[in-house]
Amino acid sequence: MTEIILPDLSSIYLGNIMDAxxxxxxxxxxLVEKYQFDEIPKYENCHYELFPTEKISIPIYENMHDxxxxxxxxxxxDYSVFIHCYSGQTLSxxxxxxxxxxxxxxxxxxxxxxxxxxxxxxxxVDYYFGCSSIEREMESLGLRKxxxx
Numbered sequence: 001m002t003e004i005i006l007p008d009l010s011s012i013y014l015g016n017i018m019d020a021x022x023x024x025x026x027x028x029x030x031l032v033e034k035y036q037f038d039e040i041p042k043y044e045n046c047h048y049e050l051f052p053t054e055k056i057s058i059p060i061y062e063n064m065h066d067x068x069x070x071x072x073x074x075x076x077x078d079y080s081v082f083i084h085c086y087s088g089q090t091l092s093x094x095x096x097x098x099x100x101x102x103x104x105x106x107x108x109x110x111x112x113x114x115x116x117x118x119x120x121x122x123x124x125v126d127y128y129f130g131c132s133s134i135e136r137e138m139e140s141l142g143l144r145k146x147x148x149x
Contacts, residue, residue: 007104007114011080012071014096014119016088026079029070031091061137064098071099093123094131101134105143108135 013025020028020040029049030037037050051067074081085091093115100111108131116123125131 007100009096009118011075011078012096013080013082014088014092014121015082015084017084017086019088020082020084024080025082027074027081029074029081029083031083031085031095036086060133061102064095064102064134067095068099068102072103089122089124093119094125097125097131098134101131102138108132 017030017032017036017040020030025046027047027049028040029051030040031051034050037048040048042048049070051070071081071083083092083096096115097106097108097111100106100114101108104111106114111131112123112125
Protein backbone atom coordinates (compact mmCIF):
# COMPACT_ATOMS: atom_id res chain seq x y z
CA MET A 1 0.00 0.00 0.00
CA THR A 2 1.34 3.42 -0.99
CA GLU A 3 1.74 5.93 1.82
CA ILE A 4 0.01 9.21 1.10
CA ILE A 5 2.09 12.21 2.11
CA LEU A 6 0.00 15.28 2.71
CA PRO A 7 1.67 18.61 2.05
CA ASP A 8 2.51 20.92 4.90
CA LEU A 9 1.01 24.25 3.96
CA SER A 10 1.58 25.79 7.38
CA SER A 11 4.02 28.33 5.89
CA ILE A 12 1.67 29.34 3.07
CA TYR A 13 -0.97 31.97 3.67
CA LEU A 14 -3.71 33.03 1.26
CA GLY A 15 -5.59 36.29 1.12
CA ASN A 16 -6.60 39.32 -0.85
CA ILE A 17 -4.76 42.48 -1.81
CA MET A 18 -5.73 44.26 1.44
CA ASP A 19 -4.32 41.37 3.52
CA ALA A 20 -0.98 41.96 1.79
CA UNK A 21 -0.69 45.29 3.59
CA UNK A 22 -0.40 43.62 7.00
CA UNK A 23 3.29 42.90 6.54
CA UNK A 24 3.60 39.93 8.92
CA UNK A 25 5.11 37.64 6.30
CA UNK A 26 8.66 37.02 5.11
CA UNK A 27 7.62 36.84 1.46
CA UNK A 28 4.61 38.22 -0.42
CA UNK A 29 3.87 36.77 -3.87
CA UNK A 30 1.41 39.00 -5.73
CA LEU A 31 -0.84 37.71 -8.49
CA VAL A 32 -2.18 41.13 -9.48
CA GLU A 33 -1.55 43.77 -12.10
CA LYS A 34 1.58 45.91 -11.68
CA TYR A 35 -0.34 49.09 -10.87
CA GLN A 36 -2.13 47.21 -8.05
CA PHE A 37 1.18 45.81 -6.80
CA ASP A 38 2.72 49.30 -6.77
CA GLU A 39 -0.07 50.51 -4.45
CA ILE A 40 0.67 47.91 -1.73
CA PRO A 41 2.57 49.48 1.19
CA LYS A 42 5.94 47.73 1.43
CA TYR A 43 7.58 46.81 4.75
CA GLU A 44 11.34 46.56 5.23
CA ASN A 45 11.22 43.11 6.82
CA CYS A 46 9.27 41.62 3.92
CA HIS A 47 10.28 40.69 0.37
CA TYR A 48 7.67 41.38 -2.33
CA GLU A 49 7.48 39.39 -5.56
CA LEU A 50 5.18 40.31 -8.45
CA PHE A 51 4.50 37.16 -10.44
CA PRO A 52 4.65 38.14 -14.14
CA THR A 53 1.25 39.45 -15.18
CA GLU A 54 1.28 37.66 -18.53
CA LYS A 55 1.49 34.35 -16.66
CA ILE A 56 -1.46 34.82 -14.34
CA SER A 57 -4.46 34.78 -16.64
CA ILE A 58 -5.07 31.12 -15.83
CA PRO A 59 -2.77 28.63 -14.11
CA ILE A 60 -2.01 26.50 -17.15
CA TYR A 61 0.63 23.82 -16.85
CA GLU A 62 3.56 25.81 -18.31
CA ASN A 63 2.95 28.78 -16.01
CA MET A 64 2.71 26.55 -12.97
CA HIS A 65 6.34 25.47 -13.20
CA ASP A 66 7.56 29.05 -12.77
CA UNK A 67 5.18 29.60 -9.87
CA UNK A 68 6.06 26.27 -8.23
CA UNK A 69 9.79 26.96 -8.58
CA UNK A 70 9.34 30.37 -6.95
CA UNK A 71 7.21 28.99 -4.12
CA UNK A 72 9.48 26.01 -3.49
CA UNK A 73 12.52 28.31 -3.41
CA UNK A 74 11.05 30.26 -0.51
CA UNK A 75 9.53 27.27 1.27
CA UNK A 76 12.86 25.45 1.15
CA UNK A 77 14.39 28.25 3.22
CA ASP A 78 11.51 28.11 5.73
CA TYR A 79 10.02 31.49 4.88
CA SER A 80 6.39 32.29 5.60
CA VAL A 81 4.86 33.02 2.21
CA PHE A 82 1.72 35.06 1.65
CA ILE A 83 0.11 34.55 -1.76
CA HIS A 84 -2.63 36.89 -2.86
CA CYS A 85 -4.70 37.94 -5.80
CA TYR A 86 -7.08 40.89 -5.78
CA SER A 87 -10.03 39.11 -4.14
CA GLY A 88 -8.17 36.23 -2.49
CA GLN A 89 -10.84 33.81 -3.69
CA THR A 90 -9.95 32.85 -7.25
CA LEU A 91 -6.48 33.25 -8.68
CA SER A 92 -4.30 32.67 -5.61
CA UNK A 93 -6.25 29.52 -4.60
CA UNK A 94 -6.13 28.35 -8.23
CA UNK A 95 -2.34 28.58 -8.21
CA UNK A 96 -2.14 26.66 -4.92
CA UNK A 97 -4.47 24.01 -6.36
CA UNK A 98 -2.18 23.78 -9.39
CA UNK A 99 0.80 23.54 -7.03
CA UNK A 100 -0.82 20.62 -5.20
CA UNK A 101 -1.74 18.93 -8.47
CA UNK A 102 1.80 19.07 -9.84
CA UNK A 103 3.96 18.80 -6.73
CA UNK A 104 1.82 16.27 -4.84
CA UNK A 105 -0.06 14.57 -7.70
CA UNK A 106 -3.45 15.61 -6.34
CA UNK A 107 -6.51 15.43 -8.54
CA UNK A 108 -8.32 18.77 -8.92
CA UNK A 109 -11.10 17.91 -6.47
CA UNK A 110 -8.65 16.49 -3.92
CA UNK A 111 -6.60 19.70 -4.08
CA UNK A 112 -9.70 21.91 -3.92
CA UNK A 113 -11.11 20.07 -0.89
CA UNK A 114 -7.71 20.05 0.82
CA UNK A 115 -7.41 23.81 0.32
CA UNK A 116 -10.93 24.58 1.56
CA UNK A 117 -10.32 22.42 4.66
CA UNK A 118 -6.93 24.03 5.33
CA UNK A 119 -7.90 27.68 4.86
CA UNK A 120 -11.57 27.62 5.91
CA UNK A 121 -12.49 30.41 3.54
CA UNK A 122 -14.64 30.97 0.49
CA UNK A 123 -12.77 29.77 -2.58
CA UNK A 124 -14.23 30.14 -6.04
CA VAL A 125 -11.99 28.11 -8.32
CA ASP A 126 -13.86 26.44 -11.12
CA TYR A 127 -12.38 23.23 -12.52
CA TYR A 128 -12.28 24.81 -15.95
CA PHE A 129 -10.30 27.77 -14.62
CA GLY A 130 -7.08 26.26 -15.93
CA CYS A 131 -7.02 23.26 -13.60
CA SER A 132 -8.52 20.89 -16.16
CA SER A 133 -5.68 21.76 -18.54
CA ILE A 134 -3.16 20.83 -15.84
CA GLU A 135 -4.74 17.39 -15.45
CA ARG A 136 -4.86 16.83 -19.23
CA GLU A 137 -1.26 17.96 -19.68
CA MET A 138 0.01 15.73 -16.88
CA GLU A 139 -1.87 12.78 -18.35
CA SER A 140 -0.51 13.45 -21.86
CA LEU A 141 3.04 13.57 -20.47
CA GLY A 142 2.46 10.24 -18.73
CA LEU A 143 2.89 11.81 -15.30
CA ARG A 144 -0.36 10.29 -14.07
CA LYS A 145 -3.65 8.78 -15.05
CA UNK A 146 -6.78 10.81 -14.46
CA UNK A 147 -9.06 9.08 -11.96
CA UNK A 148 -12.54 8.50 -13.21
CA UNK A 149 -15.28 9.25 -10.67
